[in-house]
Amino acid sequence: MDRNERIERAKALHKQGCNCCQAVVMAYADRLPIAAEDAMNVAAPFGRGLAGTREVCGCVSGMAMVCGLTGHTVDVRTLIERFREEEGDIVCGRLLQMGKRPCNEMVGDAAGMIAETI
Numbered sequence: 405m406d407r408n409e410r411i412e413r414a415k416a417l418h419k420q421g422c423n424c425c426q427a428v429v430m431a432y433a434d435r436l437p438i439a440a441e442d443a444m445n446v447a448a449p450f451g452r453g454l455a456g457t458r459e460v461c462g463c464v465s466g467m468a469m470v471c472g473l474t475g476h477t478v479d480v481r482t483l484i485e486r487f488r489e490e491e492g493d494i495v496c497g498r499l500l501q502m503g504k505r506p507c508n509e510m511v512g513d514a515a516g517m518i519a520e521t522i
Contacts (some may be wrong), residue, residue, distance in 0.1 A: 405434065412495035414515035418508050423451020428466025431515045435522075436473045437498025443473075461496045463487065463507075463514035476522045483517055490517075 405413070414431035422430060423513075429447040434442040449455045450465040467483045470476075488494050491510055492502055499510070 407516055410515045410519050411512040415512045417507050418511045423448065424507055424511050424514075425450035425461030425466040426462075427468050427470070427511045428463055428514045428518070432474070432518065433468045435517070436470070438473065441497075443469075459482030459495060459499065461491075461494050461499055463510050464494045467514050467518055470518050471522065474522055479521045483521060486517055487514060 409432075410431045414427045416431050418424065418427035422511050426444055426447040427443060429436075430440065433443055436443050438446075447462075447469060449464060450460075451462040453459045453461060454465065464487055465482055467487065468480050471480045472482065484494060490513060491505065493499050499505075505513075
């Protein structure tokens, strides 16, 4: 899958009911060393800013999970900083208050950032 396909896959998964973290992680399910069902379950509590607390954005958590599972942990900090720069923050509650972008767009952005890194 190329970058655009990953972006569209993540956005489609989000529209189908996956939380932000799940959508980002599952856009890379074919690259993960664990079963898709396990990846979906592991990512579940990280949506809505870590179990609905609106803390760290699920997109950011999803990027970290994909990097960790694919052996690209050195790239996580760079991705986090890029996400912060492009989206304005990494905290779910503050991102929602900004209201500039719907979550679905940020899910796509996160999936695209990963594609450019790993």
